[in-house]
Amino acid sequence: xxxxxxxxxxxxxxxYVDMNDLAKERGxxxxxxxxxxxxxxxxxxxVTQDPVSLAANAAEQILDDEDKEKIxxxxxxxxxxxDHSKSAAVYIHQLLGLNPRARSVELKQACYGATAGxxxxxGHIALHPDKKVLVLASDIAxxxxxxxxxxxxxxxxxxxxxxxxxRLLDLESESTYYTEDIMxxxxxxxxxTAYVDGKYSNEQYIAFFQKVWKDYQxxxxxxxxxxxxxxxxxxxxxxxxxALRTVIExxxxxxxxxxxxxYQISTxxxxxxxxxxTGSLYLSLISLLENQDELKEGDxxxxxxxxxxxxxxxxxxxxxxxxxxxxxxAEHQAMFANRKCISVAAYEKVFEESLPTDGSEKQLNIDExxxxxxxxxxxxxxxxxxxx
Ligand code: CAA
Numbered sequence: 001x002x003x004x005x006x007x008x009x010x011x012x013x014x015x016y017v018d019m020n021d022l023a024k025e026r027g028x029x030x031x032x033x034x035x036x037x038x039x040x041x042x043x044x045x046x047v048t049q050d051p052v053s054l055a056a057n058a059a060e061q062i063l064d065d066e067d068k069e070k071i072x073x074x075x076x077x078x079x080x081x082x083d084h085s086k087s088a089a090v091y092i093h094q095l096l097g098l099n100p101r102a103r104s105v106e107l108k109q110a111c112y113g114a115t116a117g118x119x120x121x122x123g124h125i126a127l128h129p130d131k132k133v134l135v136l137a138s139d140i141a142x143x144x145x146x147x148x149x150x151x152x153x154x155x156x157x158x159x160x161x162x163x164x165x166x167r168l169l170d171l172e173s174e175s176t177y178y179t180e181d182i183m184x185x186x187x188x189x190x191x192x193t194a195y196v197d198g199k200y201s202n203e204q205y206i207a208f209f210q211k212v213w214k215d216y217q218x219x220x221x222x223x224x225x226x227x228x229x230x231x232x233x234x235x236x237x238x239x240x241x242x243a244l245r246t247v248i249e250x251x252x253x254x255x256x257x258x259x260x261x262x263y264q265i266s267t268x269x270x271x272x273x274x275x276x277x278t279g280s281l282y283l284s285l286i287s288l289l290e291n292q293d294e295l296k297e298g299d300x301x302x303x304x305x306x307x308x309x310x311x312x313x314x315x316x317x318x319x320x321x322x323x324x325x326x327x328x329x330a331e332h333q334a335m336f337a338n339r340k341c342i343s344v345a346a347y348e349k350v351f352e353e354s355l356p357t358d359g360s361e362k363q364l365n366i367d368e369x370x371x372x373x374x375x376x377x378x379x380x381x382x383x384x385x386x387x388x
Pocket of ligand 1: 029111151184185199235239277306307
């Protein structure tokens with residue numbers, strides 16, 4: 001029985017900052033951001049987008065009426081959810097008009113939440129092969145203005161439809177995972193920005209990769225030669241390469257070239273969006289599938305997920321026949337083409353905008369946000385959304 005990814009949607013807010021502009025404004029050599037970190041542009045969420053609306057916009061792209069009827073589990077992975085009690089999945093359920101006979105829940109483990117969601121979705125589909133699961137990965141990455149993490153911010157969401165008839169990627173049952181209680185990146189409940197031990201987080205990302213990759217090799221007998229490409233969680237696009245290069249020398253030159261080339265392609269969208277935490281790995285997968293024409297049916301794709309704190313997982317999937325026809329390539333390219341570059345001053349203004357937290361009312365102007373689904377305001381501590 002196959003279980004895997006049937007559809008992939010992606011949404012990023014319509015505003016972005018050019019990393020060259022940000023570097024100049026911060027008195028930093030632009031090469032540090034564009035080469036050292038590998039980031040060209042950073043998505044900026046207007047106040048009319050939050051993790052709920054971003055995810056709704058990503059999912060809206062891919063779901064047809066049959067999907068909406070068959071989805072009986074919605075799993076929302078996020079590090080930047082909008083409520084400590086009510087799950088973001090319930091809002092989405094209502095906004096998209098899904099069949100109410102469903103379970104809806106939010107999962108948290110930093111950037112790893114959606115991967116846990118996908119693995120749980122596989123179990124659910126194994127028991128109920130006629131159903132579908134919607135896994136959402138949506139986040140706004142915030143470290144703060146003028147902080148070392150600022151250049152690795154971003155915003156966006158990926159929607160992943162898991163089913164027993166996957167048209168994109170058949171997820172294999174083998175996967176290896178590892179948990180250890182460390183403090184490399186975290187966000188206490190009272191803080192709107194993340195705390196991070198930057199260098200340590202880089203080291204741990206690599207150490208976790210090495211552990212789960214070693215376990216995966218032992219469990220499956222596979223080596224790098226068996227992979228057409230490996231997609232990585234990308235807090236910034238240089239990060240995955242720092243991990244891959246520690247193991248790539250074991251492979252023949254031709255395999256090294258292939259993995260290196262496909263790695264570059266898998267970073268294309270992320271370079272222009274920044275970190276979207278839970279969605280970053282899946283944005284990288286979308287980037288690979290939509291921008292690489294040489295992959296073919298049956299090719300094995302590896303995926304490395306890392307959520308600070310920390311949990312790492314390595315898993316894999318096989319590309320399905322005609323998968324290219326079932327991607328949203330044109331929609332995603334149009335979305336990138338229609339984004340608007342804003343100045344650093346404008347980004348700083350947007351960054352400081354917030355909703356009232358005292359229960360007072362604020363209605364937002366959604367006319368300038370081209371998204372189909374927007375956050376429209378708040379009143380009595382209740383957020384309201386509008387679908388255009
Ligand atoms: N031209 C080219 N390259 C340059 C350069 C220039 N002019 N100036 C500097 N560089 C290079 C540096 O040599 C360095 O390269 P290496 O890492 O290959 O050595 C790179 O640019 C970055 O420079 P620094 O290490 O000096 O940068 P920094 O101290 O400002 O911090 C950071 C970088 C630690 C990533 C910081 O942005 C940060 O804390 N970000 C948030 C945490 C993060 O993203 N961690 C990643 C792993 S954790 C994770 O994956 C979970 C998650 O999503 C958060």
